Amino acid sequence: MQTVKHRWKDRLQRVLITTLVWTPPIGLIVLPLAGFLAYSFFALDNGEIVHRFTFGNYIRFFSDAVFVPQFLRTCLLAAGVGVITLLAAYPVALLLWSLEGRAKHLMLVLFVIPLLMSYILKIFSIRAILGGRGYLNTLLMAAGVITEPTPFLLFNLTAVFLTLSIILFPFTLLPLFVTLERIPKALIQASSDLGGAGWLTFRRVVLPLSWPGGVIGASFTFVLALGDFVTPQMVGGPTGLTFGRIVYSQFGLAYNWPFGSALAVILMAAVLAVLALAARIGRSQGGPP
Amino acid sequence: MTLTKRLTISLLGAIAVAVTAGLHAAEAKELRILTWQGYADDDWVAEFSKANDAQVKVVYAQTDDEIWSKIKGSDGADFDLMSVNTSELQRYVDAGLVQPHDMAKLPNQKGTLPQFNDLTKVGGVGRDGKIYGIPFAFDSIGLIYDTNKVSPAPDSINILWDPKYKGKILAYDASAHNFSYGALAAGIDHPFKLSADEFGKVKQKLIDVQKNILSYYQSADEALKIYQTNDVALIFANFGHQQLTGMLKANAPVKYVVPKEGALAWLDTWNITKGCKDKDLAEAWVNFVIQKKISQALTDRNGFGNTVTPLTGDDPNQKLVWLLPVEDFQKRSDLWNEVKAAAQQ
Numbered sequence: 001m002q003t004v005k006h007r008w009k010d011r012l013q014r015v016l017i018t019t020l021v022w023t024p025p026i027g028l029i030v031l032p033l034a035g036f037l038a039y040s041f042f043a044l045d046n047g048e049i050v051h052r053f054t055f056g057n058y059i060r061f062f063s064d065a066v067f068v069p070q071f072l073r074t075c076l077l078a079a080g081v082g083v084i085t086l087l088a089a090y091p092v093a094l095l096l097w098s099l100e101g102r103a104k105h106l107m108l109v110l111f112v113i114p115l116l117m118s119y120i121l122k123i124f125s126i127r128a129i130l131g132g133r134g135y136l137n138t139l140l141m142a143a144g145v146i147t148e149p150t151p152f153l154l155f156n157l158t159a160v161f162l163t164l165s166i167i168l169f170p171f172t173l174l175p176l177f178v179t180l181e182r183i184p185k186a187l188i189q190a191s192s193d194l195g196g197a198g199w200l201t202f203r204r205v206v207l208p209l210s211w212p213g214g215v216i217g218a219s220f221t222f223v224l225a226l227g228d229f230v231t232p233q234m235v236g237g238p239t240g241l242t243f244g245r246i247v248y249s250q251f252g253l254a255y256n257w258p259f260g261s262a263l264a265v266i267l268m269a270a271v272l273a274v275l276a277l278a279a280r281i282g283r284s285q286g287g288p289p
Numbered sequence: 290m291t292l293t294k295r296l297t298i299s300l301l302g303a304i305a306v307a308v309t310a311g312l313h314a315a316e317a318k319e320l321r322i323l324t325w326q327g328y329a330d331d332d333w334v335a336e337f338s339k340a341n342d343a344q345v346k347v348v349y350a351q352t353d354d355e356i357w358s359k360i361k362g363s364d365g366a367d368f369d370l371m372s373v374n375t376s377e378l379q380r381y382v383d384a385g386l387v388q389p390h391d392m393a394k395l396p397n398q399k400g401t402l403p404q405f406n407d408l409t410k411v412g413g414v415g416r417d418g419k420i421y422g423i424p425f426a427f428d429s430i431g432l433i434y435d436t437n438k439v440s441p442a443p444d445s446i447n448i449l450w451d452p453k454y455k456g457k458i459l460a461y462d463a464s465a466h467n468f469s470y471g472a473l474a475a476g477i478d479h480p481f482k483l484s485a486d487e488f489g490k491v492k493q494k495l496i497d498v499q500k501n502i503l504s505y506y507q508s509a510d511e512a513l514k515i516y517q518t519n520d521v522a523l524i525f526a527n528f529g530h531q532q533l534t535g536m537l538k539a540n541a542p543v544k545y546v547v548p549k550e551g552a553l554a555w556l557d558t559w560n561i562t563k564g565c566k567d568k569d570l571a572e573a574w575v576n577f578v579i580q581k582k583i584s585q586a587l588t589d590r591n592g593f594g595n596t597v598t599p600l601t602g603d604d605p606n607q608k609l610v611w612l613l614p615v616e617d618f619q620k621r622s623d624l625w626n627e628v629k630a631a632a633q634q
Contacts, residue, residue, distance in 0.1 A: 066630045233462070233507070239499075241629040241630055249622055254618055
């Protein structure tokens with residue numbers, strides 16, 4: 001009798017814990033995402049959302065002349081941001097890795113501290129730097145590189161690219177640095193004991209072992225850049241339209257939630273594909289599973 | 290006197306006061322107003338209450354939709370008076386939630402500025418010969434220009450298309466407004482109801498202006514910041530005179546102009562609800578606030594235009610196009626994306 005009661009209590013406890021563990025992810029992530037998916041199959045009729053199943057939104061995405069080119073252009077932009085931050089993050093991560101003790105921690109904090117600042121504040125600062133009468137123009141003019149301020153630094157797609165690269169840099173750097181930290185120092189020593197010079201050791205030992213971390217970091221950055229709609233709005237000017245802006249414009253006054261949801265689902269599919277690819281590269285290169 | 294006695298007396302006194310006040314309130318006239326902050330200031334309410342021996346209850350709204358849900362939700366019974374703009378007013382008239390004004394009860398309306406004097410000629414306030422909104426506050430969406438860079442003063446909205454100002458213009462990112470002002474620039478006098486042909490024409494016009502635009506902005510403060518760090522000559526002033534005031538405070542050498550094609554403008558009006566309990570009292574309030582003293586105070590305190598005294602520097606003959614609901618928000622939003630996509634080609 002005692003054991004039966006015990007077992008029953010045990011089972012209840014397990015059910016309770018399972019429920020508690022699964023409620024937040026299901027309630028806060030799965031259900032809202034399912035809502036998006038459901039909405040993407042609804043239609044808009046005379047400004048009212050009609051709950052009737054249709055592929056109309058997806059057909060519109062692929063048949064309209066605006067959306068697909070815009071989507072691809074934004075993917076290209078985000079991929080560019082991923083690649084450039086990866087190229088810039090490697091030397092920085094190697095530098096951090098080579099440092100010891102307090103110097104290492106201090107430098108790490110310096111590179112990561114921008115993450116603690118408000119996103120909008122960073123964009124405003126970049127605007128002040130790149131503007132027609134901004135710091136960079138003033139500096140270039142003082143140095144005699146240009147004779148009058150160039151307006152080409154700000155309010156175009158290049159400015160979006162630059163701003164996203166600067167703001168998202170820590171997201172590429174951190175995973176790369178963590179992967180480097182996990183390479184046993186003994187391996188490096190072994191390599192140099194066997195006569196591998198600095199460059200050879202880097203190419204044959206460090207790069208293959210840290211590459212997955214870099215790919216994961218760059219894909220984080222890619223994902224964040226792909227969906228961003230604030231940066232293009234603030235530094236993109238009239239030519240800085242990105243896919244994120246188009247998704248954003250479907251909500252608000254346009255009130256086209258179904259189409260906006262379909263665009264968001266397409267964006268998410270692209271993100272998942274890239275993350276899956278990154279995970280695959282990570283695994284195949286012997287990185288973290 | 291013991292403490293208990295004193296307490297009892299003051300308690301009795303308090304009850305007596307409360308009862309008399311209650312009786313008084315039951316007899317007194319009551320006016321329930323749903324409006325915006327700044328449209329029913331305490332000193333005005335005090336003066337009106339005293340003069341009319343009435344109790345005034347004011348509720349401030351935060352958004353247009355809040356007013357709509359409060360009025361629609363109670364079928365107009367919860368408030369006697371409200372204030373909405375000309376664009377919003379249309380759906381209340383459609384739904385029968387407002388009733389026409391009795392102009393005989395509004396003698397002060399005769400003292401308003403010429404452009405508001407004949408209400409049958411003010412777009413959006415009347416329907417079928419009946420007046421549903423008495424104009425009270427307004428502002429235009431004109432042009433702000435830098436007097437050092439633009440000379441002589443611009444008189445046409447088409448200056449925004451002038452290649453001379455390439456990359457020196459700030460615009461506001463709103464699809465509905467932009468199609469309306471594009472229509473005005475294209476010489477279309479009904480900017481809120483565009484035909485398919487007109488949409489094509491305005492879209493091309495908007496694509497053409499993109500290369501002159503330096504950036505879009507979302508708040509008046511943001512526009513000022515961009516202006517301060519870039520070479521900006523002209524600003525499409527979505528926030529009207531408030532935006533101008535902000536720039537002047539920052540010592541910017543700028544002026545404000547309403548172009549000859551006209552400027553879009555919002556106009557807030559007073560409206561009597563369907564469930565109004567004391568129509569005479571409601572009209573009395575409207576008549577009270579459209580007197581010179583109150584209207585001038587509205588401008589002095591908030592910077593908006595009023596209907597009785599002209600704004601300093603404003604041309605009395607300026608053409609203001611009062612906002613009305615647009616034919617299709619979604620279409621404008623979709624076409625606006627196409628305009629922006631075309632700017633990248």
